[in-house]
Amino acid sequence: MIFTPRSGKFFFSLSAMVVVIAMAGCGNRQVSQAPPPVKVKAMQVIKQDTPVTYEYVGQVIAKNEVQIRAKVSGNIVEKMVNGGDKIAQGQPLFRIDCRQYEATLLESQAQLVQSEVTLTNSHQDAVRYQKLADQQAIAAQVLDTALSIERQNAALVNVNRARVQRAEADLQDTLIAAPFSGRIDVNDLSTGSFVQAGQTTIATLSTVDPIFVQFSMSENEYLQFTHLGHGTSPTAWGNNLQLMLSDGTQYPLTGHIEQVDRGLAPDTATLTLKAAFVNPEGLLMPGMFARVVAQGELRRDALLIPQRAVQQLLGKTFVTIVGEDNKAEPRPVKMGPRVGNLWVVEEGLTPADRVIVEGFGKAPSGTPLNVEMMDPSELQIAAKK
Template sequence: MSMKVSPKVMLGLIVLFLLGAWAFMRFGVGKTPVGPGSGMGVEVKVMQVVQRDTPLLYEFTGKVTSKNEVKIMSKVAGNIVAKMVNGGDAVSKGQPLFRIDNKQYLSSINAARSTLVKSQATLRNTERDVERYRALAAVDGVARQTLDSYVAQAEEQAATVEENRASLQRAIEDEQDTLIVSPVDGRIDIKDLGVGQFVTAGSTTLATVSALDPIWVQFSISENEYIKLARLGQGTLSGYFSDGVKLMLSDGSQYPVPGKIEQIDNGIGDATGTMTVKASFDNPQRFLVPGMFAKITAQGGIRSGAILIPQRAVKELLDETFVMVVTSEGKAESRKVKMGDRVGNLWIVESGLTPNESVVVEGIDKVKQGTPLKITLMALEDLMK
């Protein structure tokens, strides 16, 4: 049995449907209002701008180098017959490293000693003749010229004795030099020579020993950095660095011993446009080794009431910097800002933000001007996780 719907009822239903649709579109009936923390916007993480007194830190990338790198060379020639260390070993000053074959030098000592003894005997005999002729000359028993000849002969033989004594000393020193010792405390490299290899006096490098305590960290600063730091140091770079520097290792940890600037280049390099600086660090445990990369961190005063935001909240475009600020309606607003110095993973804002505002830290690439946001608040401590 079919029911008939009157035209009036049908018209009323259509009117009610249209009114409902208009109300839904006009007033958002059934919608959840969009605002901070609402579920209808783009999910982002937001942090309120930080304002606090901030130490200004300057970082420079450096490289650990040996303060004293010594090439070990032999003063005598010969084959290596003994090796007391291995490449990479830590060595101390005076520690034996190599032994050169000393047989020929022992023979030279014996020969030099024999020559010296013979010359000494000859001198003693001549000196006795001088005494006899001097006694005869006193009673006119011999010509004065004969005495003078023997005196001159004795003086010449005395000089020969001294020359032979020096030759013996040289032979002894040459034999002593067949034992090669380390001139400094440090670590020997792995390019050292082995037993059986021939060494030429004064030219063959047996090994290189790098002094490790103290040790240098070498880094470069640009001309603009030099100008800024020299001003902070009242006109000199050494004045700025006088309070010491810190060393950050490549894994992010801080070396426990502060360092000091020991050498500053006398000018800006023409090719690099930078100035080379060397900082010295005590290294009693030999933890720092040449070739390690590290960061030198130095403090340059306190910035009172600095406004800080995370570096990852900043977008750079054509030499300009922007952030996404959260409006009171919970929407994204692109804001041009001027940035100052970096402080760790934060960035000082020179202008464009106030302490009461919040910026998008994560999800910045997903939003644009006017995008509704679903906000998750972050604390400063969350950046360290």
């Protein structure tokens, strides 16, 4: 093949284009290998003496709660309270139709009087026969019969007296009173409703002051607190439990452990406890959720990091730190109790480490970082916003 000057120019132009394209491709690979640093905020691991607190999610329950049921059957003819009312111990609540019970009482009283008269007559007969027997004027069998009749009539008097007492009790039970002070629910029955003795729930009554907060703790936590309290039971912790409500506010009054379950729950291996809190204003109501806060030990030279810096995935806990050459480095950690918005680090970090607080989601392992250091005071400011 013979190359002409024109074809030489074409070959030179084609070669120049190939070189330009190759240089452009090399330039693209060079840019992809050096991404710009990711801007993150980090904070130095805090080392300080820290009083540890332990928090447990609990539910407010009534200290005493009872379903009010009638001891007698009948229709409710009078209702003295409204659903949701606060009531005092002994206050009348409902009245059941008492006419049949009044009639039963009158009948029982009449039968008692009749049996008492019969007993009186049989007693007089027995006294006369005793005198005649002492004079040997009658056979001994006649006296024995008279004495037996007297004992039978005395037993009948006792039976009728018991019937009267039962009828009086039934009549009294037609008026249903509060067994203790508290608040009645709004699902109470209305006038005219028929109630079956011992079966129909007329209303539910719950105490409001004091009130319980029920929560659970693990076996290790129970043992730890027992050692801290120098007692054999959490009831020795004293009256220093605090309560955080669901809106983040702190309940103004402290409480104490009043009940501890007899053992661990077999399905969860946790111990159920009930803390009592006075509730004079009625702020705490059954069904509410709150966090019980208990004071623990003082950790000397504890390592602390912000809670929001901790990542949890598939049961594992880790953080992202600023590693060598300002590159992101995931680090598995073992966390301890929470302290406010901080978290105690048990294992995995040193005071020299810098933990990424904001932006770790955009910084996988090895990512170059543009680090802005945070002061612990900024965490408090952010929490108030």
